[in-house]
Amino acid sequence: MGRLFAVVVTAIALVSVTLFALHTWWLPPDISTHGGRIDSQLNETMIVAGILFVAAQLALGVFVWRFGERGGTRATWPVRIFPGGATPMVVIATVLVGIEILVLTLVGSKVWASVYQSPPPPGALQIDVLAEQFAFYFRYAGADGKFGVIHPEKMSDADQNFFGLDPATDTTARDDIVVATLVVPANQPVALRLHAKDVNHSFYVREARIQQDFVPGMVIPLHFTATTPGRYELVCTQLCGLGHYNMRAYVEVKSPAEFGQWLKAQQPAF
Ligand SMILES: [Cu+2]
Incomplete structure (x- = not known):
């Protein structure tokens, strides 16, 4: 033996x-x-x-x-x-x-x-990310270049107000663009701010070699530059509840010209 x-x-x-x-x-x-x-x-x-x-x-x-x-x-x-x-x-x-x-x-x-732990390069494209059980949402500043203020008490999936915006009184919120796929331009630095609505989640994109947790109550910065156009899976890697296995979205890397067209074609959230 x-x-x-x-x-x-x-x-x-x-x-x-x-x-x-x-x-x-x-x-x-x-x-x-x-x-x-x-x-x-x-x-x-x-x-x-x-x-x-x-x-x-x-x-x-x-x-x-x-x-x-x-x-x-x-x-x-x-x-x-x-x-x-x-x-x-x-x-x-x-x-x-x-x-x-x-x-x-x-x-x-x-x-x-x-x-x-390095600061994002100057001129990086700002995008807000919201994670909740069991989905990701992404927010672009819109034509004014300014993000509307987040009001947690206004967050509502039923009203599709995932980021808790207040377009009635907050003019910067009215043109914010909110989508369920993260679209980024190739070869341009992107600076994300990660928000969690409920529990810990994680932002993991294998191809981009990026993994960062979301923590409720914290706004966590994360920056990267994608080089190759394509569609890549973004998955949550923190066990965040019964639907965790299904919590994912996609990252679409487009050429800067295609990205510009895509952004122009988006409707404001309100
Ligand atoms: Cu999750």
Whole structure:
């Protein structure tokens, strides 16, 4: 049994590493300007963690093969030949893995901060996003370039007033455009403001390498630049209720000219 287990452990390790190395199930192509940095960070993490994974699994296989069937006999190799016995070996392994995790964290947090904690480029197109159980809505400022003020008590799905606007008294709200698909121009920075009406939701677009939670009571900024026209799925990745599985929308990236035409053709919300 011991040797069979050693073979199975080794085979599982090699097959799973091969699947990763061949990119059998891999990320969709990146369509954002920042995604290259995220992808290379992910690759780095995969390679470093993969080497450790294979080394640990192969060592496990070797130990089980050599010592698995000697019931009651303690393993003496390589503890006996390692200077000082088991303790320094365990300490060294722990320190090495600790350094690896710290380095990945420090390097990775720089990449993360460059995307999520940098200000949007000047001139970015402002779009408001509202998440609620179980839909997303997107708001453009309209012809006046100004967003109407949000009044949470006026939010009403029945009146299709998803953002809680008050067009009767707020003139800036009257020409706001509210749609259920996020349309953005290619190669132009987009600055989103994320609002949650009820519970936590998340804004996740695989191809744009963007994932950011919505938190009720907070307005969370998120900016990115899409490079490739197309239609991409936006999904909620926070378990937000019974309809969570079905909470999604689409991001349409259009050429700047097509985007301009699309925006002109939209009717104001009121
Ligand atoms: Cu949700």
